[in-house]
Amino acid sequence: MMKNINYSYWISTFKAFKKNKVALFFLYIIIGLIAFITIQPFLPDQKSPNAIYVDEATGLQLINKPPSKEFWLGTNSIGQDMWARIWAGTRISLLIGFTVALWENLIGLFVGLIWGYVRKLEGIISVIYNVLNNVPKTIMLILLAYTMKPGLLTIIFIMCISGWLDSARLVRNLVVTIRDREYNIASRILGTPIYRIVSKNILPYLVSTLVLKTTLSIPAAIGYEVFLTYIGLGLPVSTPSLGNLISEGRGYIVVPSLRYQLMIPALILSTITVSFYTIGNAFADASDPKNHF
Amino acid sequence: MIKYIFFKILQSIFTLFLVITIVFVLMRSMPVEGYLGEDYDKLDQVQKEVIIESLGLRDPIHVQLKKFYNRIIAGDLGVSITYRPGVPVADILKSKIPYSLGIGLTSLAISFVSGINLGIIMAENSGKILNKLGNIYIVATNAIPAAIYYILLQFYLTDIFKLPMLFYADRPISWILPILSLSLGTTASYALWMKRYMADELNKDYVKLAISKGMKMKDVIKKHVFINAFVPMVQYLPASILFTISGSIYVESLYSIPGMGGLLVEAIQRQDTTLVEAIVLIYSFIGIMGMLFGDIFMALLDPRIKFGKSEGRI
Numbered sequence: 001m002m003k004n005i006n007y008s009y010w011i012s013t014f015k016a017f018k019k020n021k022v023a024l025f026f027l028y029i030i031i032g033l034i035a036f037i038t039i040q041p042f043l044p045d046q047k048s049p050n051a052i053y054v055d056e057a058t059g060l061q062l063i064n065k066p067p068s069k070e071f072w073l074g075t076n077s078i079g080q081d082m083w084a085r086i087w088a089g090t091r092i093s094l095l096i097g098f099t100v101a102l103w104e105n106l107i108g109l110f111v112g113l114i115w116g117y118v119r120k121l122e123g124i125i126s127v128i129y130n131v132l133n134n135v136p137k138t139i140m141l142i143l144l145a146y147t148m149k150p151g152l153l154t155i156i157f158i159m160c161i162s163g164w165l166d167s168a169r170l171v172r173n174l175v176v177t178i179r180d181r182e183y184n185i186a187s188r189i190l191g192t193p194i195y196r197i198v199s200k201n202i203l204p205y206l207v208s209t210l211v212l213k214t215t216l217s218i219p220a221a222i223g224y225e226v227f228l229t230y231i232g233l234g235l236p237v238s239t240p241s242l243g244n245l246i247s248e249g250r251g252y253i254v255v256p257s258l259r260y261q262l263m264i265p266a267l268i269l270s271t272i273t274v275s276f277y278t279i280g281n282a283f284a285d286a287s288d289p290k291n292h293f
Numbered sequence: 294m295i296k297y298i299f300f301k302i303l304q305s306i307f308t309l310f311l312v313i314t315i316v317f318v319l320m321r322s323m324p325v326e327g328y329l330g331e332d333y334d335k336l337d338q339v340q341k342e343v344i345i346e347s348l349g350l351r352d353p354i355h356v357q358l359k360k361f362y363n364r365i366i367a368g369d370l371g372v373s374i375t376y377r378p379g380v381p382v383a384d385i386l387k388s389k390i391p392y393s394l395g396i397g398l399t400s401l402a403i404s405f406v407s408g409i410n411l412g413i414i415m416a417e418n419s420g421k422i423l424n425k426l427g428n429i430y431i432v433a434t435n436a437i438p439a440a441i442y443y444i445l446l447q448f449y450l451t452d453i454f455k456l457p458m459l460f461y462a463d464r465p466i467s468w469i470l471p472i473l474s475l476s477l478g479t480t481a482s483y484a485l486w487m488k489r490y491m492a493d494e495l496n497k498d499y500v501k502l503a504i505s506k507g508m509k510m511k512d513v514i515k516k517h518v519f520i521n522a523f524v525p526m527v528q529y530l531p532a533s534i535l536f537t538i539s540g541s542i543y544v545e546s547l548y549s550i551p552g553m554g555g556l557l558v559e560a561i562q563r564q565d566t567t568l569v570e571a572i573v574l575i576y577s578f579i580g581i582m583g584m585l586f587g588d589i590f591m592a593l594l595d596p597r598i599k600f601g602k603s604e605g606r607i
Contacts, residue, residue, distance in 0.1 A: 126304075127308055
């Protein structure tokens with residue numbers, strides 16, 4: 001019982017997390033990847049991801065060159081440097097992933113708490129949820145494409161508009177199952193204000209699920225960007241992302257010498273997803289107090 | 294329960310009404326030139342105006358909406374505008390749905406059975422090698438984006454097993470790969486949730502009681518744990534069955550299957566309002582009904598689950 005005296009929830013959570021060596025390994029990979037893509041443009045001998053390189057002797061574009069000293073990963077079909085494009089693409093995709101995941105889970109948490117806890121608003125929020133959930137995102141996306149400039153902000157904006165629905169539903173379902181537990185009824189009878197019940201009784205119960213949801217939202221947002229590019233609504237080619245790198249590379253799967261143009265972005269995307277998936281699951285386990293001792 | 298279902302159906306109709314109205318208004322706020330389709334450049338100003346006029350696009354929005362509701366209530370889905378000009382929407386859908394439905398239902402049946410069995414095996418062998426192998430499979434299919442492993446499957450498996458690259462309705466051997474591609478992910482998610490629910494149930498007190506009473510673990514799992522863990526799995530089943538008609542955009546375009554996948558996106562891009570509305574109407578109907586049937590199924594399977602008046606309220 002001695003160690004219960006100095007019990008701190010977060011310290012114990014991190015301790016439990018550190019015991020999971022596989023998750024720790026993936027955490028280092030993500031940290032390493034973020035560090036690398038941040039400093040990569042400032043390293044020596046880096047090329048611009050959008051410049052088109054031309055052979056000085058003939059004046060022709062350097063199309064689909066194999067990896068060389070000059071172009072570390074070769075060039076693509078219009079003579080751009082693949083090495084620079086791949087890392088610029090990873091940067092953009094991770095930026096989309098983090099922004100969208102944070103936003104949708106914050107809004108989702110807020111709406112979900114109200115949806116689950118305030119009975120008077122339950123009906124109306126359910127109808128809003130069903131309506132938003134059933135209006136195809138593609139329609140909104142195309143309409144926004146008419147009114148806004150296609151680009152990074154538009155993509156992030158459209159993902160945020162409807163992205164919070166899933167988190168809100170998840171939080172709502174959890175809140176509904178615990179709102180009438182005895183300790184909450186006791187708090188209510190004692191006249192505890194709602195914000196205190198929510199922050200002290202309900203929020204701690206949601207931590208593990210929300211952390212898991214957020215870590216899964218990051219790769220999901222990146223994957224959604226790949227899907228949008230696939231149906232022709234993604235980022236313009238001038239903004240490289242894992243989505244448009246993969247859709248450019250798809251055609252090369254039949255050409256053995258160029259297959260790497262698909263495989264490398266695909267490999268980075270898979271590494272990011274596997275990492276967040278493992279970290280999220282390990283953290284969700286670690287944040288359960290039953291696993292602290 | 295009956296009162297609850299009745300109330301839910303009313304609510305669903307109201308939601309459906311809101312959804313199609315919003316989609317209608319959104320589609321009408323796209324530039325009017327989009328309705329002219331591919332002939333846009335060939336027409337002069339007067340001809341364009343005649344076509345737009347004849348589609349009723351110059352009417353005020355509430356007049357258009359009224360016409361639209363009357364048509365839908367009469368059961369008429371309308372005529373395609375730009376996707377296949379002049380062809381009734383119902384005919385387009387009738388020609389496409391069977392492909393998606395056939396492939397989708399087969400793959401769903403395979404994934405449901407194999408996923409649930411895999412989940413049970415993993416729960417029984419927790420901590421052993423079978424469980425770890427299952428975990429690797431689940432993580433891999435969840436983490437590698439479908440867009441990528443579908444291409445890889447198509448590319449390598451056609452090569453190794455000499456299977457056809459494309460889909461032919463009359464050659465069942467060409468159905469294998471699309472069905473397999475679709476099944477991999479769903480199997481993994483059924484296995485994941487089945488394992489999770491089984492693990493939760495195995496920790497409960499009734500299992501300890503049954504074991505101390507002298508029952509064999511195998512029988513406890515078969516007679517009690519399985520049924521209890523199976524209940525939450527049923528909730529999403531009706532929606533999954535109904536949604537097989539929507540097809541998969543990736544798989545259908547990879548294997549050139551003339552199904553429903555991608556039809557909605559294409560109809561929106563080509564601004565075929567009637568087609569979009571018909572598809573949205575069907576999909577949202579399916580989505581809402583699927584949830585309702587899921588709830589009813591659960592309540593039928595597990596007498597402890599009650600909907601309607603919430604208990605313990607203060």
